[in-house]
Amino acid sequence: MTDYGHELRFGTFLPAEAATAGETLRLAVLTEELGLDLASVQDHPYQARFLDAWTLLSVIAAQTSTLSVFPNVANLPLRPPAVLARAAASLDVLTGGRVELGLGAGAFWDAIAGMGGDVLTPGASIEALEEAVGVIRALWSTERSARVDGTHYRLRGAHPGPPAAHPIGIWIGGIKPRMLRLIGRVADGWLPSAPYVPVPQLTDGNRRIDDAALAAGRDPSAVRRLYNVVPGQAPLAGPPRLWAEQVAELALTEGMSTFILMVRAGGDSELRRFALDVVPEAKELVAAARSAALTTPPPGEAASRAVASSASAGASAVTASGGAVPSGGAVPSGGAVPSGGAVPSGGAVVHDPATSDGAGRRAVTVWDESARPTGPAPDPAVPLTAAQRASGQHLVDVHDHLRQELEQLRDLVEQVAAGAIDLGDARSMINTMTMRQNSWTLGTYCESYCRVVTTHHTIEDVNLFPRLRAADPRLVPVVDRLEAEHHVIAEVLERVDAALVAMVSRPDGIAAVRQAVGLLTDTLLSHLAYEERELVEPLGRLRIL
Incomplete structure (x- = not known):
């Protein structure tokens, strides 16, 4: 997982x-x-119906004053790179430095041939793209x-200029291994579409x-990671309130730092939701996580401190099956874990032998729920307003x-265990899951779900919990306990993850x-219920969210 540190x-x-x-x-103006x-x-x-x-782009730039504009992506086979370089630099001068250059190797070759362009093999088109980058950079130089x-493009004493108003980024759209290696060697950005x-x-x-960047002697962070995204598919999947967390997750774990929303005609509501709700919250979450990363101790040390803090604040250290959790919050092994089972609220984790199918709470436990601290009781004389409840x-x-x-994940596991479906048959089912669309194996989906939960908890630890502690000191024992549970x-x-690795062999x-x-x-549902019981009222009362 990599965060390249680029500005969002x-x-x-x-x-x-x-x-x-x-x-x-x-x-564009909106x-x-x-x-x-x-x-x-x-x-x-x-395409005859397209402008x-x-x-x-020139008209959009003329009708705006701050927007940067770029082709997403320029069709290189029909736009000679020498002319493209001058066009981009000229518009950059006229707009005061508001132009970037998206490039593609070409597609729809029959249509390109119909416009008089050369038809290239996949390998030749990538060679031509790399030569084109060299031509463009040469004409932007001060030589x-x-x-x-080159084999496809040549300059023979051409004079560079006009000089661009700022260093124009060359962002390449590509998905195959050879294109990705080219991006690592020569590009300023990678521009895939979800x-x-x-x-x-x-x-x-x-x-x-x-x-590829390292092999070429480049710092991988020299390549900005951009992403064309569409509502309904990760990272804009599920309820809109989750979009900001998914965007922040990609910034922090995959280094994606520029998100381009695909907007349809009349798509004002989606654009406004993205700009007004998702963007500011995603920026805040990433800034908080990056700030915390500068001062956060290593994971094992952090977990030990969190558990110790929870204990010292009045919450006993998290326990498992009667024993203390080792340093770092490790979960001890042992004991069969039957399938299925709902999680009742409150009380110690126990296995109910009366259920013939093994449903119920697990025999293996990871903490003592009876030791969880509670926060201040709500004041019945001061009911929450509708805005506070929201x-x-x-x-x-x-x-x-x-x-x-989680319920979908459990159902999928049970179907595979029962032989009702195999991993290949699971593809169509997983494709309907909003958390990670297009993940077609059980292993990929489990891994993705685990990462989402971890990111959600990290965001709470670095953004939500410090604000709660500062706003109401009476919540400190509860927040400390919740943070300790995150580590467990x-x-x-x-x-x-370990079980998934073992499943391969x-x-x-x-x-x-x-x-x-x-x-x-059992663990996650118990934790979520406890967190809601203790924090929903304070979050509304203190207007934290």
């Missing part, structure tokens, strides 16, 4: 149809009015003349780019989504996954 930027991917040109310009940073349009010169990308001797590169594939893409409801909404996804839940999640590994997910179910 947000923008729009606007429609390019000529029939709705006025609507596109209106959305993008600026809402405080976003970028506006982009696609470039398909062979020319550079002409449209007196430029020479590039429909083609879903969230679970970002890790592999980033790894390939980083490896503030506390935000936490419940986030938790409800985690519960729903992290250990339970690691048990799920063991045909009967699903049994261990089933046990680990069962323990996660």
Whole structure:
């Protein structure tokens, strides 16, 4: 997991149809009015119903004063790189430094041929793209003349200029391994789209780019990570209130730092929700997490401190099956974990032998619920207003989504364990899950769910909990206990990860996954219920959210 430390930027991917040109310009102006940073349009010169990308970008730039504009992405086979370099630099001068350059190797080759372009093989198109980057950079240089001797593009004493108003970034859209290696070697940014590169594939893409950058003697952080995103697919999946957390998660774990919302004509409501609700909260969450990372001790030490803090504040140290949790909050092993079972509120964790199917609480426990501290009781004489209740409801909404996804995960595990479906058959089911769309294996989905829970808890630890402690000191014992439980839940999640690793090499590994997910179910649902019982009222009363 990598955070490259780039400043977060947000923008729009606007429609390019000529029939709705006025609507596109209106959305561009709205993008600026809402405080976003970028506006982009696609470039398909062979598409008769689309406006020319550079002409449209020039008009957008003329009607705005702060937006940066860029093609998403420029069609290189139909735009000679020498002319493209001058066009980008010229518009950058005219806009005072508000132009970036998205580049693509080309697609839809029959249509390109119909416009007089050369048809290239996949390998040749990547070679041409790398040569084009060299041509563009040569014409943006301060040299007196430029020479590039390539197979596809050449410069023979061309004079660079005009100089751009700022260093224009070259952001390349690509998804295949060879393209990713090219991005690592020469590009300033990677620009994938969520429909083609879903969230679970970002890790592999980033790894390939980083490896190529290091091999070329570059710092991987020299490559900005951008992402074209669409509502309904991660990181904008599930209830809108979760979008900011998903965006922050990608910034902190995958280094994605620029998010471009695909906006349809008439998509004002989605654009406003993105700009007014998602963007500011995502920025705040990432800033808080980065600030905390500068002062946070190593994970094991942090967990030990958290548990010790919980104990000293009046909450006993988290325990498991009668024994103390080792340093770092590790979950002791042992004891069969039956499948299924709801989690009742309150009380110690026990296994109910009266249930014939093993449903109920687990025999293995990770803490003593009876030792949980409680906060101040609500004052019945001062009822919460509707706005205050909505503030506390935000936490419940986030938790409800985690519960729903956990239930889907448990159901999937049970179906695989019962032989009702195999891992391949699980694909269509997992594709309907909002937490991580397009994850098609049980292992990928389990891993993704664990990461989402961990990120949610990290955000609470570095952003929500410090504010609660400062706003009402009476909540300190409760908050300390909740933070300590976060570290123990992290250990339970690691048990799920370990079971998934074992499942790869063991045909009967699903049994261990089933046990680990069962323990996660009891632990997480118990924690969520405790947190809601203690924090929903204070969050509303103190207007923290």
